[in-house]
Amino acid sequence: MAGTAIEIKDVSKRFLTPGGEVFTAIRDVTFTVEPGQFCAVVGPTGCGKSTTLSLVSGLDRPSEGTVAVGGRPVAGITDGVGFMFQADALLPWKTVLQNVALGLIFRRVPKKEALERARDWIRRVGLAGFEDRYPHQLSGGMRKRVAMAAAWITEPRVLLMDEPFGALDVQTKAIMSNELIQLWEASRPSVLFITHDLEEAIALADRVVVMTSSPGGVKQVFDIDIPRPRGSVQEIRFGSRFLELHHEIWATLREEVEQAYARTAGAAA
Amino acid sequence: MNTRNAKVWAARIALAVLVIGGWQLFTTVGWVDKFFYAQPSGIWNRLWDYFENGTEFGSYPQQIETTMQEALYGFVLGTTIGIVMGVALGLNRFLAQVLDPFIKVVNAVPRIVLGAIFVVAFGVGITPKVLLAAVLVFFIVFFNAFQGAREVDRNVLNNAKVLGASRWDVIRHVTLPSAMTWIIASLHSAFGFAIVGAVVGEVLGAQHGLGLLIKSAQGNFDPDGVFANMFVIAALVLVVEFVIERLERRLLAWRPKTQAESVLV
Numbered sequence: 006m007a008g009t010a011i012e013i014k015d016v017s018k019r020f021l022t023p024g025g026e027v028f029t030a031i032r033d034v035t036f037t038v039e040p041g042q043f044c045a046v047v048g049p050t051g052c053g054k055s056t057t058l059s060l061v062s063g064l065d066r067p068s069e070g071t072v073a074v075g076g077r078p079v080a081g082i083t084d085g086v087g088f089m090f091q092a093d094a095l096l097p098w099k100t101v102l103q104n105v106a107l108g109l110i111f112r113r114v115p116k117k118e119a120l121e122r123a124r125d126w127i128r129r130v131g132l133a134g135f136e137d138r139y140p141h142q143l144s145g146g147m148r149k150r151v152a153m154a155a156a157w158i159t160e161p162r163v164l165l166m167d168e169p170f171g172a173l174d175v176q177t178k179a180i181m182s183n184e185l186i187q188l189w190e191a192s193r194p195s196v197l198f199i200t201h202d203l204e205e206a207i208a209l210a211d212r213v214v215v216m217t218s219s220p221g222g223v224k225q226v227f228d229i230d231i232p233r234p235r236g237s238v239q240e241i242r243f244g245s246r247f248l249e250l251h252h253e254i255w256a257t258l259r260e261e262v263e264q265a266y267a268r269t270a271g272a273a274a
Numbered sequence: 275m276n277t278r279n280a281k282v283w284a285a286r287i288a289l290a291v292l293v294i295g296g297w298q299l300f301t302t303v304g305w306v307d308k309f310f311y312a313q314p315s316g317i318w319n320r321l322w323d324y325f326e327n328g329t330e331f332g333s334y335p336q337q338i339e340t341t342m343q344e345a346l347y348g349f350v351l352g353t354t355i356g357i358v359m360g361v362a363l364g365l366n367r368f369l370a371q372v373l374d375p376f377i378k379v380v381n382a383v384p385r386i387v388l389g390a391i392f393v394v395a396f397g398v399g400i401t402p403k404v405l406l407a408a409v410l411v412f413f414i415v416f417f418n419a420f421q422g423a424r425e426v427d428r429n430v431l432n433n434a435k436v437l438g439a440s441r442w443d444v445i446r447h448v449t450l451p452s453a454m455t456w457i458i459a460s461l462h463s464a465f466g467f468a469i470v471g472a473v474v475g476e477v478l479g480a481q482h483g484l485g486l487l488i489k490s491a492q493g494n495f496d497p498d499g500v501f502a503n504m505f506v507i508a509a510l511v512l513v514v515e516f517v518i519e520r521l522e523r524r525l526l527a528w529r530p531k532t533q534a535e536s537v538l539v
Contacts, residue, residue, distance in 0.1 A: 027353065045390075062436050064432050064435065064436065082435055082438070083435060084438075085435070086436060088432075088433065088436040088437075090429050090432070090433060092429045093429065094427075094429040094432065094433035095430070095433070096430055096433075096434070096448065096451070097528055097529070098428070098451040098454075098529075099447075100528075106535075107434070107437050107447070108437040108438060110443075111434075111437055111438040111439045111440070111443050112438055137472055139459075139526075139527070139528040140531040141528070141529070142530075155437070159360040159437070159438070228520070
């Protein structure tokens with residue numbers, strides 16, 4: 006099943022700070038993720054990347070503008086969307102098996118079938134034998150595998166990932182990225198992948214959106230024309246086209262990173 | 275570790291012998307008046323007498339049963355209402371805000387006094403004791419359930435929502451299990467309060483029960499009787515706490531062991 010398009014148009018999101026001031030997280034954000042496309046969003050810390058994701062998932066509403074998934078404006082939790090969170094979001098009181106089956110249980114799939122399919126997914130992410138463990142008994146990488154299986158089991162048409170591998174060590178991150186791409190190529194959902202790691206973004210994505218620092222906005226959109234299948238992410242980064250793109254996008258991103266850094270450093274001083 | 279365990283136990287037994295032996299010695303020699311402060315051997319004999327010959331209100335096991343029954347009924351009643359209301363208010367901000375001042379006022383009332391009203395309203399049967407125990411238990415469990423329902427991890431909550439959880443799914447799979455940590459922690463002290471409610475209710479007016487025996491022993495200048503019943507109550511509470519602890523271990527098996535626990539186990 007192929008993915009559906011995500012259209013974000015003129016979207017702004019403002020919050021009220023506890024002090025009563027209005028804080029603009031993102032302003033006039035417009036970009037599109039084509040059906041089945043892997044789109045990465047990069048930008049400095051605090052540029053509203055996560056806010057953008059929560060608007061697409063329907064966990065939050067935009068203050069202005071429209072977000073549409075599959076041509077339909079988002080209202081409430083978007084159907085057919087999978088979400089991988091930055092922090093641990095597994096239910097700590099449920100076993101690996103129960104966590105992976107959760108999406109199916111919520112969709113009223115009969116329990117027996119749900120567990121059967123969950124077992125299958127646990128095998129696919131390489132965790133066979135760990136079905137009855139609780140999340141705290143697993144390593145960080147294993148928990149991410151569980152989260153991945155839990156997000157994919159509902160066969161989402163749109164997958165939202167908020168720096169999913171940010172907390173992992175470099176090797177584990179590379180392995181997880183390869184596995185993610187394999188899964189993605191098998192069913193081709195549309196992916197919106199947030200990261201602060203430009204190399205990761207270029208290696209994985211078809212399109213890279215660079216965001217400006219606060220308030221967040223779209224600075225520039227790059228299409229990544231490295232042909233697929235690209236092979237393992239560890240090796241893509243030595244290709245000449247990769248280096249060119251990296252050079253080009255970094256030139257754009259750098260200003261924003263430096264500005265954001267100057268701002269936080271100024272605030273700290 | 276084993277020799278250390280043995281040492282700990284030896285020290286515990288020594289301490290118990292010292293305290294009980296000292297008590298017995300001081301009261302025998304006469305430094306402490308056993309007429310006021312009882313005597314371990316007297317307490318033991320009194321207990322024996324209770325079991326052997328019964329009490330003025332019927333057999334001793336019957337008194338224990340009455341008190342336990344009142345405490346357990348009150349415990350179950352108070353816990354159930356406490357969990358339901360705590361979680362409901364934890365989920366509903368508006369309701370919580372509306373009821374907040376009322377709860378504060380009711381909580382500030384010395385609840386033991388309610389026992390007097392219950393006895394007047396419901397007579398000397400077990401009902402007023404059950405109600406008093408339930409009221410005492412309710413507030414402890416309620417505040418914990420309320421807090422627990424509000425302290426749900428936002429990531430976990432959002433994850434469940436995105437996975438398609440309905441409102442009821444969220445309560446069942448996220449809010450309740452999350453609040454359970456708090457609720458179960460409160461149950462330990464809650465049962466102690468249930469017993470307090472039952473015993474105080476009996477002191478205020480009853481036909482059976484350990485509280486009534488304590489009151490009667492007090493009236494007869496019989497400190498041995500007061501202490502004997504007191505120790506029986508303590509033993510009962512310990513037994514129930516043991517059961518609650520087993521339950522806690524089963525229900526909270528998913529939790530990582532805290533460092534202190536890991537060291538001890």
